[in-house]
Amino acid sequence: MVTEPEQLRTYECDGLTNFRVVPAAVVLPSDAKQVQEIVRLCDRDNVPFVARGSGTGLSGGALPVEGGVVISLARLTRILEVDIPNARVVVEPGVINSNVTAAVAPYGYFYAPDPSSQSVCTIGGNVAENSGGAHCLKYGFTTTHVLGLEVVLPDGSLVHLGGRTLDTPGYDLCGVVVGSEGTLGIATKVILHITRRPEVIETLLAAFNSIDDTGAAVSAIIAAGIVPAAAEIMDRLSMKATFAAVKHNYPDCEGLLLVELDGPREEVDELVRQVRDLCTKCGAFEIRVAKTEAERLAVWKGRKAAFASMGRISPNYIVQDGVIPRTKLPQVLREISRMSAEAGLRVANVFHAGDGNLHPLVLYDRRIAGQEHRAEELAAAILKLCVRAGGSITGEHGVGVEKRDFMCEMFSEPDLDTMRRVRIAFDPKGLSNPMKLFPRPRLCAERQGPYVPHPLETAGVAEFF
Amino acid sequence: MISNSLEVFEPATETELAKQLARANADGLAVLPRGGGTKSDWGNPPERADLVLSTRRLDRVLEHAAGDMTVTVEAGCTIAKLQETLAKQGQRLAIDPLWPEQATVGGVLATNDNGSLRHAFGSLRDLIIGVTVALPDGTLARSGGKVVKNVAGYDLPKLMVCALGTLGVITQATFRLHPLPAFSRALLFRAPGIDAANTFILGVATSPLAVTGVEMRASSGTEFAAVGVRIEGSVAAPGAEALDAIASACGTRCLADADPAWGDREYIFSANDSAAACKVSVPQSRIADCCRALDRTCRPAAPDRLAWSLVIEGVGVGWVQVVASDVASLAANLPSLRRELAEIGGSLGVLRGPPELKGQVDSWGDVGDALPLMRRLKEQFDPSRTLNPGRFVGGI
Numbered sequence: 001m002v003t004e005p006e007q008l009r010t011y012e013c014d015g016l017t018n019f020r021v022v023p024a025a026v027v028l029p030s031d032a033k034q035v036q037e038i039v040r041l042c043d044r045d046n047v048p049f050v051a052r053g054s055g056t057g058l059s060g061g062a063l064p065v066e067g068g069v070v071i072s073l074a075r076l077t078r079i080l081e082v083d084i085p086n087a088r089v090v091v092e093p094g095v096i097n098s099n100v101t102a103a104v105a106p107y108g109y110f111y112a113p114d115p116s117s118q119s120v121c122t123i124g125g126n127v128a129e130n131s132g133g134a135h136c137l138k139y140g141f142t143t144t145h146v147l148g149l150e151v152v153l154p155d156g157s158l159v160h161l162g163g164r165t166l167d168t169p170g171y172d173l174c175g176v177v178v179g180s181e182g183t184l185g186i187a188t189k190v191i192l193h194i195t196r197r198p199e200v201i202e203t204l205l206a207a208f209n210s211i212d213d214t215g216a217a218v219s220a221i222i223a224a225g226i227v228p229a230a231a232e233i234m235d236r237l238s239m240k241a242t243f244a245a246v247k248h249n250y251p252d253c254e255g256l257l258l259v260e261l262d263g264p265r266e267e268v269d270e271l272v273r274q275v276r277d278l279c280t281k282c283g284a285f286e287i288r289v290a291k292t293e294a295e296r297l298a299v300w301k302g303r304k305a306a307f308a309s310m311g312r313i314s315p316n317y318i319v320q321d322g323v324i325p326r327t328k329l330p331q332v333l334r335e336i337s338r339m340s341a342e343a344g345l346r347v348a349n350v351f352h353a354g355d356g357n358l359h360p361l362v363l364y365d366r367r368i369a370g371q372e373h374r375a376e377e378l379a380a381a382i383l384k385l386c387v388r389a390g391g392s393i394t395g396e397h398g399v400g401v402e403k404r405d406f407m408c409e410m411f412s413e414p415d416l417d418t419m420r421r422v423r424i425a426f427d428p429k430g431l432s433n434p435m436k437l438f439p440r441p442r443l444c445a446e447r448q449g450p451y452v453p454h455p456l457e458t459a460g461v462a463e464f465f
Numbered sequence: 466m467i468s469n470s471l472e473v474f475e476p477a478t479e480t481e482l483a484k485q486l487a488r489a490n491a492d493g494l495a496v497l498p499r500g501g502g503t504k505s506d507w508g509n510p511p512e513r514a515d516l517v518l519s520t521r522r523l524d525r526v527l528e529h530a531a532g533d534m535t536v537t538v539e540a541g542c543t544i545a546k547l548q549e550t551l552a553k554q555g556q557r558l559a560i561d562p563l564w565p566e567q568a569t570v571g572g573v574l575a576t577n578d579n580g581s582l583r584h585a586f587g588s589l590r591d592l593i594i595g596v597t598v599a600l601p602d603g604t605l606a607r608s609g610g611k612v613v614k615n616v617a618g619y620d621l622p623k624l625m626v627c628a629l630g631t632l633g634v635i636t637q638a639t640f641r642l643h644p645l646p647a648f649s650r651a652l653l654f655r656a657p658g659i660d661a662a663n664t665f666i667l668g669v670a671t672s673p674l675a676v677t678g679v680e681m682r683a684s685s686g687t688e689f690a691a692v693g694v695r696i697e698g699s700v701a702a703p704g705a706e707a708l709d710a711i712a713s714a715c716g717t718r719c720l721a722d723a724d725p726a727w728g729d730r731e732y733i734f735s736a737n738d739s740a741a742a743c744k745v746s747v748p749q750s751r752i753a754d755c756c757r758a759l760d761r762t763c764r765p766a767a768p769d770r771l772a773w774s775l776v777i778e779g780v781g782v783g784w785v786q787v788v789a790s791d792v793a794s795l796a797a798n799l800p801s802l803r804r805e806l807a808e809i810g811g812s813l814g815v816l817r818g819p820p821e822l823k824g825q826v827d828s829w830g831d832v833g834d835a836l837p838l839m840r841r842l843k844e845q846f847d848p849s850r851t852l853n854p855g856r857f858v859g860g861i
Contacts, residue, residue, distance in 0.1 A: 085667055085750035086781075108671070130616045143620065144591050159835040165746045166588070166782050167577060167627065169814050170832040170858045171839050175590055175623030179616050199673035223532045225555060225644025263698075264675050270700045323612045327532035355614040356533075392615035399617055410617055411607065418598075418606035419619045421845035425838065437618065 002026040011070045014055040014062040015117075019401055023050070023064035030075045032150065032158065032188035038071055039186065040156030048431045051186045053094065053125030056117040058319060059400025061129060061181045065434055071186060073124045079103050080189070088147070088164055089192045093124025097131075100192060109194040112139035115396070116304045127187050130179030132396030134230040134303065135260070137354035139195060141396070143178040148191035151177060151184075154427040164191055176422060181398050182433035184426040198262035201229070202272050203296045206284040207253035211235050211337070211349065214255030215329035217282035218353040221259070222326050224278060226271055230260040231354030237313070238306050238350040238361070245309030248302030251286045257353070258303060306350040307361070314346070314363035316372070318379045321397040322386030326356040332389050336360055336382055343378045345371070357395035358386065384409055399437045407439045471497070473517040479539075479597065479605060479636035486518060486634060487603030490851045496601075497853060498630040500541055500569030504576050507816040508629055508828045512855035518634060520571050526550045527637065528611075534642040535594065535611055540571030540635045556642045559586035561678075563731055571635040577627035581678030581695065581728055584670075584779055589626050592640050596622040598633030601851040605636070613641045624842075631857045632846040646697035651678070651723035652705060654692045654712050659683055661715045662690035663753040666779045668711040669694055670749065679779030680728065683756050685763060685772045690756075692717070693727045730776040733786040734817050740788040741795050741818035747811035749781040758805035762798050763787060771798060781811075796825040803830050829858040 002008060003025050012020045024047075029035045042049045048068035055062050064070050076092035079099070083089070084107045089100055097118040100111035114133035115121055121131070126142045127149070136144075148162035162174030177184050208214040214233050221231060234242070234256045242248060250256050257279065261271045276287055290296040310317045324332050333349065336358075340347040348361040360382050364375035383393050383406055393399070393406045407416060416438065423430070423438070476482040489496050495513035499505055500520050520541030527537040531554040538547055544558075544565040551557050561580030562573045572578075574596075579588045586592065595609035598621075608621035625635055656662035662681050669679050678695035694708060709719055734742045747755045756775065763771035771794065777783025787802070789795040795818065803813040807830075815828040832839070836859045843850075843861045855861075 083748075083750075086748045087670075088748075130620070132614060132616075136614065140587065140591055141614070141616075143623070144587060153838065157834075159838055160833055161835055164810055165748055165812065166780060167744070167746045167812075168832070169812055169829040170835060171628055171632075171842060172590060172623045172626055173835055173838065173842075175620055175626075179620050196671055196673070219532060222534060227643070264673055266700050267675055267698045274699075323610075323614050325530060325533040325535070325612055327530070352614070356612055357614045391612045392610045392617050394617050395612075395614040396616055403617075407618065410610070414604045415607050416618075418600065418604060418608065418621065418846075422619050422621070422624070422842065425841040425845045 002028070011052065011055070011064060011072070014052070014057045014060060016058055016060040016063070016400065016402055019060045019063050021064045021066050023070045024067050026070040026072060028072045028075050032152065035071060035186055035188050036152050036156055036158055038069070039152050039154065042069060042431055043155050043429070046429065046431065048434050050433050051124070051128070051182045053122030054120050056121045057125060057129060057398065057400065058321070059394065059398040059402045061398050061400040061433070061436060063401050073122065073186070076188065084109070086164065087194050087196070089194055091123050091190050091192060093122060093127065093187050093190060095123050097121050097123060097126060100194070104194050108197050110197055111192060112136070112145055112195045113142045116307065123190050123192070124187055127178050127190055128180070128182045129396070129398040132352070132357070134232055134352060137231060137352065138227050138229045143175060145193045146174060146178050146190060147193055149174050149177055149187050150189035151187050153185045154429065154432040162191065181400060181437050183423060183437055185432055200265045200268045201260060201262040201296065202268050203290040203299055204259045204272065204275060205250065205288045205299060206257040206259070206279040207251035207286040208255040208257065208282070208284055209253065211255040211333050212330045213283040214257050215333050215353065217257055217279050217284065219327050219329055220278045220282055221275055222354065224274065226274060228259050228275070228354055229262045230258070232258040232303050233349065233351055233353040234258070234303065234306065235349040237346060237348040241309045241313045241348060242302045242305045244312035246301050246305045248298065250302060251288070253286070258299060303350070310348065310361055310363065315365045315367070317364065318362045318375055320358065320360050320362070320379050320382055321394045322358050322383050322391060323395040324356045324358065324386050324389045324391035326354070328389045329353060329356065332358070332385060335385055339378060339381055343374055345375055345378055347378070352395070355395070356391065380406070401436055404437060405439045407437070471514055471517050473519050475519045475522050477522045479523060479599065482518065482520070482523070482634060482636055483599035483603050483605045486599050486601055489516060490601040490849055493849065494851065495854050496851050498571070498575070498634045500572030501543060501564070501567035503564040503567045504572060504578070504816070507576055508856045509860070510820060510823050510856070511853055520569060520634070520636070523636060529554065530611070531556060535613065535639060536642055537595070537611060537637060537639040538570050539637045541569050544568050544570065544573060551642060552645060555645050557645050558640050559592060559643045560589060561728060563734070570638055574626050574635055574638060575628060575630045581680050581778055583782070584679055585677040586643060590623045593622040593626060593638055594641055595639035596625050596635060597637045598625055598635050600633045601847045601849060606633070609639065611639050629853060629857045631843060631853045631861055634852070647699045649695065649697045650705065651693055651695040651727050652708060653720045653723040653727065654694065654717050655720050656690045656692055656715070656717040658688055659690050659753040659756040661717055662692050663750070664715040665692055665712055665717045666752060667750060668715065669708065670779055672707060672711060674707055678728070681752065681777050681779070682775065684774040685760065693723050730784050733774065733776055733784045735786070737788060738819055739791050739795060740786055741799060741822060742784060742786050742816050743799070744814045744816055745777070745783045745785055745806060745811060747781045747806060747809055749779060751809045751811065752777055752781065754809045755783070755806065755811065758802060758809070759785065762802040762805060771795070792819050792821045795822050799826050832858045
């Protein structure tokens with residue numbers, strides 16, 4: 001247990017550093033039983049608690065609560081079981097994402113979800129946030145690969161959800177807990193599905209003269225019925241930042257498209273041909289295919305370094321995580337560029353284009369008066385733009401504390417109330433990671449929006465409630 | 466079936482459906498939601514039943530966004546009609562459930578009926594990205610969205626999959642789609658025994674081939690097992706030779722291209738006064754053990770002999786018909802089969818069976834330490850137990 005003020009500061013924030021709260025205490029249990037004991041005490045004394053993995057989250061999901069306890073799962077790092085014939089791995093929540101792949105790679109398998117922070121982030125954190133990554137376009141998200149969970153509920157009881165086999169009878173509570181951002185309990189054991197490594201992986205880089213054309217190429221690839229393993233876009237500004245950090249040798253261009261195709265040899269050869277054609281049709285002036293595994297990894301290194309390298313070109317930045325329908329890419333990117341010019345702030349674009357998951361990085365300098373505020377406004381306007389385009393406020397980073405008040409943009413009060421019913425079933429006292437995910441009531445009430453009459457009102461069963 | 470004699474409500478809009486549900490709930494009536502009615506008897510019989518709430522008229526494909534590869538469809542649309550609409554743009558919802566001509570989107574979701582395509586595309590829980598449900602108090606709640614990647618809020622679409630209509634009535638859903646393959650070929654293999662078949666299945670699962678379905682059939686009284694394998698892709702003739710190599714390594718041989726009936730599992734559900742159709746789920750490496758468990762529990766003393774017939778996907782999910790001389794014999798043997806499957810890490814759910822059997826054997830069995838939590842969830846969504854009371858796990 002940590003209670004020294006100086007040491008507690010280590011835990012005051014996660015990857016979203018503009019929110020900071022020093023917790024009352026940090027505990028580092030070493031097994032599920034200890035997690036259970038801690039949670040029981042919290043329940044007894046009504047002390048809120050926040051579970052924490054590596055603290056790499058980007059929405060403040062692991063932000064401590066004032067007067068609350070942070071429960072670090074960093075010591076639960078055992079890989080408990082590797083079952084190759086059934087493609088299952090059982091791990092504790094503190095296991096690092098890339099260590100799962102490392103454990104099964106000798107057998108020709110990999111763990112598909114690959115957030116950019118995979119070398120440091122934990123499976124427990126991935127479960128909380130339903131983390132994605134570049135390859136979820138083809139392989140799905142964390143939730144696709146989590147088949148079972150052992151969870152300490154907020155009252156300290158231990159439950160087993162899902163299992164090693166598919167379709168265990170009962171409600172799919174495993175599916176509900178994944179992505180619930182630590183608000184329904186703490187996972188102490190995770191049953192993962194691992195994936196057979198494909199026969200061939202081909203990585204293409206296509207260079208375009210405009211970000212519009214780059215977006216159009218992605219739309220064309222998806223519309224042609226091709227499901228790449230990954231399809232990523234970077235604009236000139238983000239390439240500049242990553243070049244400063246990792247010295248990649250991407251072509252000099254306004255928009256870079258990175259497409260990865262995998263599968264059986266014949267299949268991939270055909271798809272590479274089709275993707276080349278589509279890129280050329282959309283205006284690509286240079287197309288490269290990585291010739292060796294080393295070249296392929298070098299290509300990815302540039303992409304995965306994107307967020308971390310923004311510091312090279314801007315003192316501060318806000319990263320957003322909105323999602324839009326893939327056909328709207330060119331139109332939304334144009335609008336973002338217009339809004340960026342209007343606000344007088346640079347926006348770097350690097351994103352999972354294949355599934356329409358944008359990561360606009362709003363660059364600013366906190367030392368210049370008013371810039372931070374304008375940057376926040378621009379970031380908020382971009383999220384609203386995504387929702388208006390038929391999308392979502394978050395594709396993989398989670399709502400957390402950062403975007404909780406934007407939930408009202410996407411969901412009506414009855415929708416949110418329905419989610420609260422789930423919360424109450426799991427955590428009636430609201431002790432598990434409070435103040436996250438759900439909007440603050442005050443702000444939602446102030447929301448200027450269309451009033452949605454409750455069907456009971458229109459049915460004449462109830463008045464207003 | 467109980468529902469045959471009940472009053473049937475067929476609302477034309479989801480708002481009307483929500484109102485009718487709210488009125489019934491306020492009046493203390495028990496409601497049976499129904500789509501195509503193909504699986505209305507699955508699970509436990511309802512404790513109470515006052516009216517049927519049918520989604521038959523909610524049958525529109527609301528938005529097929531072909532460029533985004535998503536579709537939003539009303540719950541009462543049949544799978545066949547949906548697939549026909551999607552096929553016009555060269556796409557499909559990658560499921561192949563039972564009775565597609567009658568089965569509806571809502572019903573297939575509520576019962577989690579997938580099929581062989583699951584091997585490559587996952588199940589409904591992986592394909593659904595948004596849902597609207599009417600709750601017993603009349604709330605129409607949306608969750609998820611229309612984009613393929615979205616982590617805003619709780620994943621309620623997953624909660625509605627396989628909830629058997631006990632939390633709310635699904636009124637519409639949004640799915641991610643896949644392209645129809647340019648090329649598809651199914652091959653039928655004959656394995657000399659269940660162990661060889663299981664080895665073959667594992668071999669196919671770990672091969673780099675573009676396999677989109679593996680299905681084994683076995684039954685009591687036959688030594689050999691048949692395994693169908695479907696390969697799909699955008700180029701012709703993908704890898705049939707490689708399959709032959711995997712097969713011959715375990716004494717299995719290719720019979721022929723499979724006939725169009727490959728993939729049929731409807732016969733497992735054929736009507737019979739002393740038969741039960743069950744869903745089984747086992748680890749894929751224990752499929753042969755599943756067959757042995759069936760043999761052991763179904764062949765006790767000679768006079769009491771039971772016959773079984775199994776269709777099981779390579780991923781370990783299957784359907785078995787157990788035929789006995791009478792219901793008493795079924796009631797005596799299904800619990801021991803369930804125990805044997807639990808020992809190899811699996812489960813058994815009784816889907817269809819004679820009413821006297823359902824009265825004696827719980828359809829779902831023990832679901833473990835999460836049952837109290839499931840009850841609390843039911844209490845939050847449906848405190849009066851209006852929807853399908855008693856049909857689900859633990860009497861929910």
